[in-house]
Amino acid sequence: MELDLHKQFRVDIKExxxxxxxxSFAFLSVITTVGIVxxxxxxxxxxxxxxxxxxxxxxTRWSPTIRPEEFGVLPLISGTLTFTxxxxxxxxxxxxxxxxxLSEYANERVRSVLKPxxxxxxxxxxVVYGYFALVYITPMLKSFIPQLSxxxxxxxxxVVGIMIIPTIASISEDAMRAxxxxxxxxxxxxxxxxxxxxxxxxVPSALSGIVSSFILGISRVIGExxxxxIAGGNMSRMVNWLKPGETLFEPVQTMxxxxxxxxxSDVTGDSxxxxxxxxxxxxxxxxxxxxxxxxxxxxxxxxxxY
Amino acid sequence: MAVKDIASGAAEDNIRKERIxxxxxxxxxxxxxxxxxxxxxxxLIYVIYxxxxxxxxxxxxxxxxxxxxxxGVRPPLLGSAFVIGLVALFSLPLGVGSAIYLEEYSKQSFxxxxxxxxxxxxxxxxxxxxxxxxxxxxxSTFGMPHGIVLVGAFTxxxxxxxxxxxxxxxxxxxxxxxxxxxxxxxxxxxxxxIRTVVLPEAVPGILTGTIxxxxxxxxxxxxxxxxxxxxxxxxxxxxxxxxxxxxxxQIYAWSDFPQSxxxxxxxxxxxxxxxxxxxSMNGIAVYFRNKFYQKKRQK
Numbered sequence: 001m002e003l004d005l006h007k008q009f010r011v012d013i014k015e016x017x018x019x020x021x022x023x024s025f026a027f028l029s030v031i032t033t034v035g036i037v038x039x040x041x042x043x044x045x046x047x048x049x050x051x052x053x054x055x056x057x058x059x060t061r062w063s064p065t066i067r068p069e070e071f072g073v074l075p076l077i078s079g080t081l082t083f084t085x086x087x088x089x090x091x092x093x094x095x096x097x098x099x100x101x102l103s104e105y106a107n108e109r110v111r112s113v114l115k116p117x118x119x120x121x122x123x124x125x126x127v128v129y130g131y132f133a134l135v136y137i138t139p140m141l142k143s144f145i146p147q148l149s150x151x152x153x154x155x156x157x158x159v160v161g162i163m164i165i166p167t168i169a170s171i172s173e174d175a176m177r178a179x180x181x182x183x184x185x186x187x188x189x190x191x192x193x194x195x196x197x198x199x200x201x202x203v204p205s206a207l208s209g210i211v212s213s214f215i216l217g218i219s220r221v222i223g224e225x226x227x228x229x230i231a232g233g234n235m236s237r238m239v240n241w242l243k244p245g246e247t248l249f250e251p252v253q254t255m256x257x258x259x260x261x262x263x264x265s266d267v268t269g270d271s272x273x274x275x276x277x278x279x280x281x282x283x284x285x286x287x288x289x290x291x292x293x294x295x296x297x298x299x300x301x302x303x304x305x306y
Numbered sequence: 307m308a309v310k311d312i313a314s315g316a317a318e319d320n321i322r323k324e325r326i327x328x329x330x331x332x333x334x335x336x337x338x339x340x341x342x343x344x345x346x347x348x349x350l351i352y353v354i355y356x357x358x359x360x361x362x363x364x365x366x367x368x369x370x371x372x373x374x375x376x377x378g379v380r381p382p383l384l385g386s387a388f389v390i391g392l393v394a395l396f397s398l399p400l401g402v403g404s405a406i407y408l409e410e411y412s413k414q415s416f417x418x419x420x421x422x423x424x425x426x427x428x429x430x431x432x433x434x435x436x437x438x439x440x441x442x443x444x445x446s447t448f449g450m451p452h453g454i455v456l457v458g459a460f461t462x463x464x465x466x467x468x469x470x471x472x473x474x475x476x477x478x479x480x481x482x483x484x485x486x487x488x489x490x491x492x493x494x495x496x497x498x499x500i501r502t503v504v505l506p507e508a509v510p511g512i513l514t515g516t517i518x519x520x521x522x523x524x525x526x527x528x529x530x531x532x533x534x535x536x537x538x539x540x541x542x543x544x545x546x547x548x549x550x551x552x553x554x555x556q557i558y559a560w561s562d563f564p565q566s567x568x569x570x571x572x573x574x575x576x577x578x579x580x581x582x583x584x585x586s587m588n589g590i591a592v593y594f595r596n597k598f599y600q601k602k603r604q605k
Contacts, residue, residue, distance in 0.1 A: 011495060014495075014497065015495050015496060015497055018497045019407070019411055019496075019497075021403065022403045022404065022406050022407035022411065023407050023411070025399070025400050025403035025404045025407065026403070026404040026407040026408055026412075026421050027421075028400060028404070028467070029404065029421060029424050029425050029428060029467065029468070029471070030420075030421065030424055032428060032439070032464050032467070033424055033427065033428060035439055035443055036431065036435060036436075036438075036439050039438060039439055039442030039443055039447075040435075040438065040442075042442075043442055043446075093338070094338045094341055094342070095338075096338075097334055097335045097337075097338030097339070098335070098338045098339040098341075098342075100335050101332075101335035101336055101338065101339040102339065104335075105332055105335055105336075106339075114339055114343075116592070117343050118339075118342065118343065120343075120346070120585070120588070121342045121343065121346055123518075123521065123522070123525075123584060123585070123588055124346065124525070124581070124584075125524075125525025125526070125527065125554050125580065125584065126525070126527065127525070127527045127554040127557050127558050127561075128525070128554075128557065128577050128580070128581065130558075130561065131557065131561045131573060131577060132349045132353070134561060135561070135569050135570070135573070136349060136352060136353075162341075162342040162345055162346060165341075165342040166342075169339075193324045193325070193327075193328050194328055194332075195324070195327055195328035195331045195332075196324070198331075199331075216430070219430060222432070223431075223432025223433070223434065223435070224432075225432070225433070225434045225527070225528040226527045226528060226554075226558065229558075230558065230561050230562075256432070256434050256528065259434055259438075259528075259532070260434070260528060260531055260532075263437070263531045263532045263534070264531060264537065269445075269446060277438060277441075277532075278438060278442065281434070281435055281438045284432060284434070284435065285431065285432070285435050288430060288431065288432055289427070289430075289431075292427060292430035293427075296426070
């Protein structure tokens with residue numbers, strides 16, 4: 001009897017131990033989040049004691065390693081927004097139309113081939129996309145657009161646009177497939193065409209999912225690094241969107257590309273340039289975080305329940 | 307009579323217009339669905355064509371070089387293999403353990419929702435920020451050296467963990483409760499049930515998600531740059547604390563070389579090597595997924 005109790009006790013201990021170990025594994029994700037925030041904020045705090053908050057967020061020159069050193073983040077934000085805008089103009093309409101095709105027009109056989117094929121687009125490393133843009137796309141575009149510079153926004157946006165299509169298409173498609181067929185049948189019963197059913201019934205009904213896929217895609221583009229580093233050039237500048245040629249055909253530097261530039265340079269761990277990495281990183285993190293939360297909020301809040 | 311003809315003529319015109327509109331729209335949708343796939347297909351064919359003369363056994367076994375004919379990818383290839391192997395070793399127990407906790411131990415609790423929201427947020431953090439985490443935490447705070455294998459593996463593990471956790475959760479969720487009840491009814495403890503009933507059933511699903519996550523890690527460049535991994539290494543890594551380079555880093559370094567033999571020969575060859583690895587990992591993942599679905603259908 002006593003032996004049994006001992007055995008029972010051992011089993012109980014083991015059960016609790018296993019549960020505790022798995023709990024601590026799950027808790028690691030919380031530690032990761034806290035770690036990211038703490039690392040970004042502590043190093044940024046030291047940075048902001050050296051370069052004022054005001055100078056960082058209003059300065060229009062970014063030159064972390066070349067004298068005179070200046071740490072204005074606006075040119076980088078301008079670069080990131082330009083790259084994001086052009087990429088979105090390519091990826092959003094393409095992704096949405098692709099989703100409409102998959103959800104409304106394609107039969108099961110076509111879908112079962114197209115969907116995995118689209119997923120491959122997102123699986124190619126961005127460094128490879130960057131090479132494609134620099135070495136294949138830019139020279140090809142140059143034969144139509146002679147003023148295109150070797151490093152430019154357009155090529156980087158085209159490849160990243162291709163890369164983002166599956167993100168937008170798969171979430172939008174899920175949203176459209178969740179629209180019940182009764183709505184479609186009701187519309188068809190009124191005698192409208194498939195085009196009208198799609199554009200005036202299905203898409204509006206799935207709008208929350210579609211919009212949240214757009215925002216998620218935009219957030220991915222903002223954080224995209226290698227393609228825009230390799231093909232977009234590393235020239236920080238304030239982009240004037242009123243001049244399309246200057247916007248599309250010239251090099252820029254995004255926040256991410258600026259971080260890579262410092263990362264591959266021989267900047268030491270105890271310099272303003274090193275700490276500026278974390279200030280830019282914090283800005284980037286905040287931007288993507290807000291977009292991801294807005295995307296999740298829209299999806300949750302405005303979801304139609306059928 | 308005449309009025310009626312005109313009216314129906316107008317209606318027919320209208321119908322024809324609507325029909326054309328519909329066809330044009332459908333054509334646009336088809337083009338959009340194929341645009342990315344066809345473009346990428348063309349780029350892949352071109353890169354394979356350019357790599358053709360350069361990709362041989364020597365390319366795999368040589369070290370990088372200034373001379374295109376002698377250049378090879380052994381150090382970055384072994385670096386990638388070493389780091390990704392460690393990522394698999396770390397992320398599998400951590401990811402599956404987390405998923406088990408969330409699915410089997412903390413049903414419907416506040417803690418579970420909190421962790422799940424947290425994981426969803428982590429999945430959306432740009433990969434370069436994980437590089438900053440690795441740099442700030444492992445290098446600056448813990449004092450580990452720049453650009454070593456272990457820091458690379460830790461950083462990429464944190465990066466892919468959300469994917470491994472979510473896909474393991476899906477796999478565990480798919481195990482029917484009936485089997486859990488049967489096991490508990492026989493008097494097993496919770497952990498015995500998980501080990502002997504839930505996990506064996508969930509293995510294919512867990513493997514699918516983990517392999518896809520590892521394939522992603524294989525292509526990651528930015529986080530490794532931030533932790534100070536070398537873009538070019540002439541020696542292969544020989545231990546956890548040795549410096550390393552990885553395939554994507556070497557491709558990044560070579561894509562900057564202006565010489566034509568590099569731009570149109572050596573770099574495409576390295577890209578083809580990396581893509582073969584990544585796409586075959588994805589292929590294996592799809593194989594496991596199909597097996598998983600077949601099993602489910604039989605039930």
